[in-house]
Amino acid sequence: MNRRNGTVPARIAAIATHLPDTVLDNDTLAADFPSWPAEKILEKTGIRERRVAAAQETALDLGCAAAAKLFATGTVRPDEVDFLLFCTQAPDHILPTSACIMQDRLGLPQQIGALDFNLGCSGYVYGLSLAAGLIAAGAARRVLLVTADTYSKYIHTRDKSVRTLFGDGAAATLVEAAPDTGCEIGPFVFGTDGSGAESLIVKAGGFRHPHSADTLIETEDRSGNIRSADNLYMDGGAVMSFTLREVPRAFRQLLAKSDTNVDDYDHIVLHQANKFMLDALQKKLDLTDDKVPRRFEDIGNTVSSTIPFVLAGLLEDGKLDAGTRIMAIGFGVGLSWAAVTIAM
Amino acid sequence: MSEFYEGLAEILEVEPSKLTSDLALDEGVWDSLAIVSTIALIDEVYDRTVSADALSECRTVGEIEKLVGSDS
Numbered sequence: 152m153n154r155r156n157g158t159v160p161a162r163i164a165a166i167a168t169h170l171p172d173t174v175l176d177n178d179t180l181a182a183d184f185p186s187w188p189a190e191k192i193l194e195k196t197g198i199r200e201r202r203v204a205a206a207q208e209t210a211l212d213l214g215c216a217a218a219a220k221l222f223a224t225g226t227v228r229p230d231e232v233d234f235l236l237f238c239t240q241a242p243d244h245i246l247p248t249s250a251c252i253m254q255d256r257l258g259l260p261q262q263i264g265a266l267d268f269n270l271g272c273s274g275y276v277y278g279l280s281l282a283a284g285l286i287a288a289g290a291a292r293r294v295l296l297v298t299a300d301t302y303s304k305y306i307h308t309r310d311k312s313v314r315t316l317f318g319d320g321a322a323a324t325l326v327e328a329a330p331d332t333g334c335e336i337g338p339f340v341f342g343t344d345g346s347g348a349e350s351l352i353v354k355a356g357g358f359r360h361p362h363s364a365d366t367l368i369e370t371e372d373r374s375g376n377i378r379s380a381d382n383l384y385m386d387g388g389a390v391m392s393f394t395l396r397e398v399p400r401a402f403r404q405l406l407a408k409s410d411t412n413v414d415d416y417d418h419i420v421l422h423q424a425n426k427f428m429l430d431a432l433q434k435k436l437d438l439t440d441d442k443v444p445r446r447f448e449d450i451g452n453t454v455s456s457t458i459p460f461v462l463a464g465l466l467e468d469g470k471l472d473a474g475t476r477i478m479a480i481g482f483g484v485g486l487s488w489a490a491v492t493i494a495m
Numbered sequence: 496m497s498e499f500y501e502g503l504a505e506i507l508e509v510e511p512s513k514l515t516s517d518l519a520l521d522e523g524v525w526d527s528l529a530i531v532s533t534i535a536l537i538d539e540v541y542d543r544t545v546s547a548d549a550l551s552e553c554r555t556v557g558e559i560e561k562l563v564g565s566d567s
Contacts, residue, residue: 186523195528312527373551374526387531388547395538427528431535 157338159283162329166463167221169321176200184311197426201318201451204301210239211249213321214299215256221323229258234291235265238274238298238455272422272483274455282326283336296324298455305353309377318451322459335494340405347486350389355380405490420479423447423457502536516557
């Protein structure tokens, strides 16, 4: 750990992504929601299609597929991984930990640590902080960070407020110690506001509100969306207000903490919520299009995997060469947010 | 035509010239997406955050203006 400014000599060595096969396009949604023609969905959300996991396909399956692709690149072998972090809000079971099952499925050594953490759209940046912390502490050298979610399983088919936005997907990121390379992860800025828990929530199914006949009761809101307590609910307005309030603040805090200014960054990678949110944020942060890469038109909002989907695209395009500096900001359900500076 | 009215006309999908304080926000148009977009518009034009709940209670354009506290 470089105590001067909270950086860790570590790097993102490889990223692989995975999407389920089933496509949910705007024509299909328009047939279900006659007030929203396909063109309007695209114009407003910026999303043309999303992927949806099959009935028997879980976040764990998607995450394993992403990790398998990462190993197939030859960057790292399974036996070289010494810690596994899995971020999901749709685990296979209440217990055991999905990451433990993943260790076995991926053929990772039994001498590794493995744990799940439950975060949504802020999860990738939090995962990087955990990975960097393990490396800084000397507890691990090669951390496999897997993000995967299947919000589709929580979404009511008659709720256009979320069905149009979210897509299922997964990413696997290898974070490894990189002393004396100039590569750095950090500093980080974190934020949490649990008073906004109800703004983005699947209310039932835990122990506060166990599944019951009552939690299956469907209600219709003012906009004509139908859902039950078992389904995902998003108060879009509250989430927009929170985002416009906290993300610019975290952005400025990170610039101050890392003693950088906007021009020092090649890319500002924001959580890919949707077009209208990114447009609003980008305006507020006064950032130009070329600085803020986007990837949601063909996959939607993949929750904790949106940032690695963008990073994977940049890697593929050769835009993350040595010396590149990026900022990543995740924000959403919790409410929870985090920002990080990464020197590649 | 103020920046706010232009933005609001786009969100409500009406001709800018048709937009007046008296215009009713009918349920078909004043949905969650319109409210979200209006929060972003108010933030952009007035650098002010309005509550989503209060905004969803508005039934006319004039009530939005009252909420913003502007005289545009």
